[in-house]
Amino acid sequence: ILNNIPVYLFVKDPADEFKYLYWNKAFAEHSGIPASKAIGHTDYEIFQSEEAEKFRKDDLELLRTHQRIDIQETYLTANGEARIVQTLKALVPMEDREPLLIGISWDTTNLQNIEQELIKARIKAEQSDRLKSAFLANMSHEIRTPLNAIVGFSQLLPTADTPEEQKLYSDIINQNSDILLQLINDILDLSKIEAGTLEYVKRPMNLGEVCRTIYAVHKERIKGGVDFIFNNGEEDLQMEGDPNRIMQVITNFITNATKFTHTGEIRFGFEREGENVRVYVKDTGIGIEKEKVGHIFERFVKLNSFVQGTGLGLSICRMIIEKIGGEIGVTSELGKGSTFYFIIPCTEVD
16 A cells, blocks of 8 residues: 555654665655665665755754654655655654654645746736736827827828928828838737737748838838848749738838937848748847847837837737747847847748
C-alpha cells in the first residue's frame, strides 16, 4: 500500500544521523533516486549540500520541539530538474529507543507552475484592461481632432481668397482625412484580431511593384529636409502573398518613420535571405529608448503622447506577420534612428 500511494513517503532514524530507513516508490520515481541509493544514507549523501542543510535544519527543529512541521521544499532530481513539494514531518514514538521521523510530501510543481501562469495572465489582463481604458479615453480626442479639422477647413474652403490658400485648406483636409481613415482602420483591424477573423489571402504578387506603389504614394508626403529612398527601384520579386496586408505593414513602418524623422533620410527596401524575404524601413529619426524597444509592438503603446495615433498600428503589424508565419522586429539607437523590419517566407512564382 505504501509503495503505491501517489505521494512521497520516507522514514529517517534521528538516532543514526537521520539516515533513511524507508523510501517509497513514488519518491523514487519522482526524484529519479532509487530506494537502494537512499536507504542507509543521509541527506548529505543524496542531495546537494544546500538542500541537505535545509532538510537537516528542519529535522533538528522537529526533534527539538516535537511539533509537527508543515513546509514547502524544493529539491533537484537525479536529472537536475527542480521539483517543489509540500512536506509534512512528524515524530513517531518508539518503545525503548528514540522516536523515528516520518515524512509525507505532495509534489506541487505542476500546481505551482499553473499558479505562476495564472498570476502572469492576471497581471497581463489587468495591464491590458488599463491600457484599453486609456485607449478608449484617448480615442474620443484622437477622432475629434482630425474630424474638427476636416469640418472646419471644409467650411473655409469656399471662402479662400487665393489658389494658394485654397490648396493649403485642401491639403489640411486631405491630411486629416488620412489620419481619420487610419484610426478607423486600426479600430476595425483590432476588432477582427479580437474575433480571430483577420484575413490573409495568399495570391501571386510582385513585391517590387507593391513597394513602388508605396513609394509613389508617400514621396509627396515626406517632410522637407528628409530624403525618401526606395533601394529596389527597378527590382521585381514574384512571390505568393497578400499584397494588401504587406502594403499595410510597410505603410505603417513608413508612416511612423515620417512622424519621428525631421532631418536625414527614410530608406526602405527588401532583400532575399535564403527561403525568406526581409523587408525593412530605416530612418535617421529620434530613435527609441533601449528599455522601450521590447514593448514597441504591444497594444495601445505610444512612445510619444503628443503624436497622433491609436498605439495599435505596430501591434496589428505584428499580428499580420505572425499570421503569415514570419517574424517582426526593430533595432534602434536613441538619437540616431531606427530600423523596422519583418521577415516572411518567400515562395517564388512564375
